[in-house]
Structures are given as C-alpha cells and as structure tokens.
Amino acid sequence: MKDFVFENSTKVYFGENSVKNYFPMLLRQYGPKVMLAYGGGSIKRNGVYDELMGYLRAAGKTVVEFPGIMSNPTYAKVQAGAALARKENIDLILAVGGGSVMDCCKAISLAAVYDGDVWDAFWAKAGTIDFPTLPLGIIQTVSGTGSETNGGSVITNEALKVKTGRDYPQLNARFAILNPRYTESVPMKQEISGAFDSLSHMMEIYFSEPDDDNVSDVMNEALMKSVVSNIRKIIADPKDYNTRSNLVWLSTMAENRILKLGKKMDFQCHILEHSLGAYTSCNHGAGLAVLHPVYYRHIYKDGAVKFARFAEKVFDIPAAGKTTEELAREGVEALAAFIKEIGMPTRLRDLGVDRELLKPVAAGCVASPGSYRQLPAEEILQIFEEAY
16 A cells, blocks of 8 residues: 555544434533534424524524535635624534535635635645634534545635635544434435445545555445445335445545545546536536446546456456456446436436536546546547537
C-alpha cells in the first residue's frame, strides 16, 4: 500500500435510539444559540423537526432556523448561512438532512469565521485552514453521500457554472447521529439513488492504483457486494430495519476515508457528474448511474485486471473459459444491468438534460489524475454523447 496519513475526528452515535440517548448530552457541550439547518421541510412532515425541537427547548437553546438548503447547494446559500450565523452569534450549527445539507453547513462553518471569499480561497483551489471553524453537528435523515464523517463539501458556484468538492479535515462535524429509522420517510427512489451513490464512491476508489494486493481493495470488494445485496433487499422490503441500518453504515464506510488509505483514486465519473450538476438540477446519484457504465466501457481495457476482479468478487461472474478482458467487460455490463434492475435511469435524456448542454458540460470537465487513463477533451464529450 502507498504511504498515508489517516484522520477522522467525527464521533458517531449509531442506532434507532441514538438521538434520544445522546443528543441531550451533546447539547450541553455547546453555547446557547443553535442554527438548525435543513432542506425542503420534510423533517417537519415526518416528525423529526418536532422531536429535535423538544430536545433543544429542554436544553434551553435559542434556535435560529436556516431552511431551504437545496440539492446541489449553492455558494449563494453558503454565504446566506454564514451571514446569519455571524449576525446571530451562533454557537453550534446543527445540520439535519442528507449530504446537501451537510455539505452546505460545512462550508457555512468555515465562511462564518473567515474574513474573505471562501470560494476563491478554499474551493477554486485547495487552501489551508489553520484557524477554528464554527462547531458543526450532524443528524442524518438521508444516507448515501457519506458526508457525515468527513470534511468534504461539494458546492455549486452558479455564477461560474462550476461544481467543486474539497475535503478538509478541519470541516469534519464534531458529532454525527445516525438513526436508520429516520431514513424510512425518504421516497424509495431517493433511497436507491443514495445507496447507488455509496456504490459509486466505492468504485471510484477501487478502480485505481495500486492494483496489487492491499487491504483497502479487499475491504472494498466486500462492501460493494453488500451494497448490491442490500439495495435489492430494501426494494423487496422497505421496512426492514437491518437492511436500512446496513445501507446507512455502508454509506459512512464509503467516505470516512478508510477505503481511501493507500489508494490513488479515480473520481473521474464524479468530475463528469459535477459538471452536469453545475448546469442542471440533475439528481447526483441518478447522474452517476447514467455515466458510470459509459465511462467504464471506455477505460476497462486499461484496468482489465481490476475490472475482471470486480466481476468475480462483486457480481459473482465465473472466470472459467474467459480472457481477462472478456471478464472485465462482463463486470461492466453486470453493473449496467444492475442499474436497470433497480430502476435507476440509464440515459441523460431520462433526466431531462438538454442535448445542447452536452458541449459546455463536457468543456467544464478535467481529466482525473487518478484514473487508469487520462481522458482527452474529445473523449469526455463522446462519453456524454453516448450517455445521452
């Protein structure tokens, strides 16, 4: 394995009684003003809002609400949250929701204390955070991105038509409460999309050097196989708690940095989807589902040994009588068949993407330094056209 430095400072409280057992105790560690940040208001319909407000009131907290965090959170929303946090002298940001809410709040925790343009300093390029950020806590209601236990924050700058993610350890939440029961109110389409996003993260890490025997890849194979199995199970029985708890923890394992140790990592497909997200309101998991098989058909020969191993270990495809390249191709097609099986979209046109946007979307992409082969600009456009 390659050399690495590992850090994860987020303390996780997992389980169906995790909010009741730990949230009141955690609140005692912070000052009187809490910014309650959430998305479109689903937490008010499913009872999570009332439950949390009960604990916040009992702890004597003054709650300042920051609702309306959208999918693909924008830099303008980050700036609005930071301005509110400064105005109200917030002591703790509480992000309640899925990855978009978490990502936006991480950026707010930085922007609220930074005297300058955080996009230019920390998203347009990698910056250095050598000062304390505003404390952040997370209560997850949607799983998939794995954002609950890392410092990653993907933000869209609408003015520039750029969607960029950075991972700063200093932006890790102080705590993350993961109650799988909270995900039960999420529509099945969103549940599956989030679970596929977890699989996507695992594949982006797996299909990269080193390809020799290493602990990260062995763990990843088991986790990818488990994601596939548990997506099928949740479709068959949406009420099964064990399946939901597996999907929540699989999401966390995909992005808590453990699988990345010693790996070069690809994330070319995420680069493609991020550019797509900068121009459209495309669901992140759905965009990845469309793009992954198309992208892998372009590069599987460059990483044939690993793709063949993926076919065997994740989709149980027998190797007997097949060349490495043939087995690798079967692995890619098994992934494509699985995406269709679980009802995910297979074409960009299914997502309402305008064909005229393909050229500017492709032009906004860069080649990933961690991929098996560096894609030239014309091939990136070809991938979008084939995906359409």
